[in-house]
Amino acid sequence: MLEDRDRRRLITVLAVVTAIDVVYWIAWYADRSLVASNTRSAYYEFENAFPLADGWLALCCVGAIVALRARRPIALMWLLLAAGAGVYLFSMDVLYDLEQGIWWSSGAGGVIELGINLLTIGVSLWFLRWTWLRRDALLYDLSAPVAPRGSVAADNSGQ
Numbered sequence: 001m002l003e004d005r006d007r008r009r010l011i012t013v014l015a016v017v018t019a020i021d022v023v024y025w026i027a028w029y030a031d032r033s034l035v036a037s038n039t040r041s042a043y044y045e046f047e048n049a050f051p052l053a054d055g056w057l058a059l060c061c062v063g064a065i066v067a068l069r070a071r072r073p074i075a076l077m078w079l080l081l082a083a084g085a086g087v088y089l090f091s092m093d094v095l096y097d098l099e100q101g102i103w104w105s106s107g108a109g110g111v112i113e114l115g116i117n118l119l120t121i122g123v124s125l126w127f128l129r130w131t132w133l134r135r136d137a138l139l140y141d142l143s144a145p146v147a148p149r150g151s152v153a154a155d156n157s158g159q
Contacts, residue, residue, distance in 0.1 A: 002137040010130060011068055014061040014082070017123060021058045025051055037102050037109035046096055050089070057085040076138040079131040086124030093117055 027034045028047065036043070060082035067075035094117050097103055103110045131138065 001141050002134055006130075006134070007068055010079075011065050013123065013126075014065050014068075017082075017086075018058045018061040018065075021054050021061075025054060037097075037106045037113040038100070043100070043102075050092075053085065053089055053092075057082060057089060060085055073139045076131060076135055079127055079138070083124050083127035083131065086120055086127065090117060090120040090124060093120070 024035055028036075032044070036047070060078050064075055064078035064082055067073075067078050093113075097110075097113060097117065103114045106113065
């Protein structure tokens, strides 16, 4: 069974991730110096490739929030998609940062970038673990006391 406290905590984390994502991009387009780790044009071009992927992450988080609040099994899908999007964004960002030495040659901006990277992978892995450990509860305990007809749980209910 999925505890209400666990559901509320996850919804809060999803909302915070979405808010950080949106605020970051507002700051990027309003005043890049607030969030940019580097001032090279190649860095700006690289960062400008991320809004769509970050938008997908935000959409997945919002989808998970809506599904969790409605106690719908599709929350499992949205949570796994959000976690996968986070791992992908982490991977793309870290590869560039390592290749370009962003963490070590960009002063405080590089340290902030490293923090963002660590937070991204940490939250993404937490989403994956949280979701996987509660997958049965997400699929079967959210919306109805009986598993959907034709599901594995329904097929095993007579045993």
